[in-house]
Amino acid sequence: GNSVTQMEGPVTLSEEAFLTINCTYTATGYPSLFWYVQYPGEGLQLLLKATKADDKGSNKGFEATYRKETTSFHLEKGSVQVSDSAVYFCALYSGGYQKVTFGIGTKLQVIP
Amino acid sequence: GAGVSQSPSNKVTEKGKDVELRCDPISGHTALYWYRQSLGQGLEFLIYFQGNSAPDKSGLPSDRFSAERTGGSVSTLTIQRTQQEDSAVYLCASSLAGLAATGELFFGEGSRLTVL
Numbered sequence: 001g002n003s004v005t006q007m008e009g010p011v012t013l014s015e016e017a018f019l020t021i022n023c024t025y026t027a028t029g030y031p032s033l034f035w036y037v038q039y040p041g042e043g044l045q046l047l048l049k050a051t052k053a054d055d056k057g058s059n060k061g062f063e064a065t066y067r068k069e070t071t072s073f074h075l076e077k078g079s080v081q082v083s084d085s086a087v088y089f090c091a092l093y094s095g096g097y098q099k100v101t102f103g104i105g106t107k108l109q110v111i112p
Numbered sequence: 113g114a115g116v117s118q119s120p121s122n123k124v125t126e127k128g129k130d131v132e133l134r135c136d137p138i139s140g141h142t143a144l145y146w147y148r149q150s151l152g153q154g155l156e157f158l159i160y161f162q163g164n165s166a167p168d169k170s171g172l173p174s175d176r177f178s179a180e181r182t183g184g185s186v187s188t189l190t191i192q193r194t195q196q197e198d199s200a201v202y203l204c205a206s207s208l209a210g211l212a213a214t215g216e217l218f219f220g221e222g223s224r225l226t227v228l
Contacts, residue, residue, distance in 0.1 A: 044219040093215025099160040
């Protein structure tokens with residue numbers, strides 16, 4: 001079956017540091033890949049997505065590239081801000097009537 | 113409404129009581145998911161509906177938990193004889209499915225359950 005593995009947190013960074021949150025997946029076929037973000041006290045929302053190999057999803061300064069050869073979709077940001085403190089979830093979707101599969105979530109804390 | 117609506121937003125109950133949580137998905141979304149989130153972090157999958165049927169209910173923690181969906185729309189999650197370990201935020205999400213699907217889920221704000 002499908003699965004998503006992402007690095008466990010919490011991750012603590014200083015403001016303006018470089019961020020990488022690793023995500024790898026196992027799936028049949030060619031899934032779409034997603035990052036969701038949950039800010040404190042809020043619901044989950046889509047951050048970015050990529051639907052095919054070598055696609056790069058980007059939003060709010062975050063980027064992730066769909067790497068089929070390494071089955072990865074790592075989330076990166078060049079300079080984090082305190083406002084980026086949140087929990088980040090990697091997810092995949094294989095299409096049709098398949099359910100979406102989530103990773104466990106990685107909590108990011110950015111300190112001034 | 114425009115988004116996924118969940119009620120109640122907060123529920124405090126006594127141990128041993130039954131609770132019902134409601135989810136009203138986005139109109140036209142045939143896929144509906146329930147998740148549980150404890151300690152503000154991990155998502156625990158509970159059940160997935162496609163229309164009114166549940167092809168995957170593997171995440172329900174025990175037979176005290178059940179869920180149904182009627183008319184391909186509203187879903188209720190019922191927890192019988194609640195225990196303190198059931199305290200968590202219960203999240204509902206909906207999406208398109210089939211040929212129109214993109215895989216993007218739309219989440220409600222959640223129902224926070226506290227069992228005393």
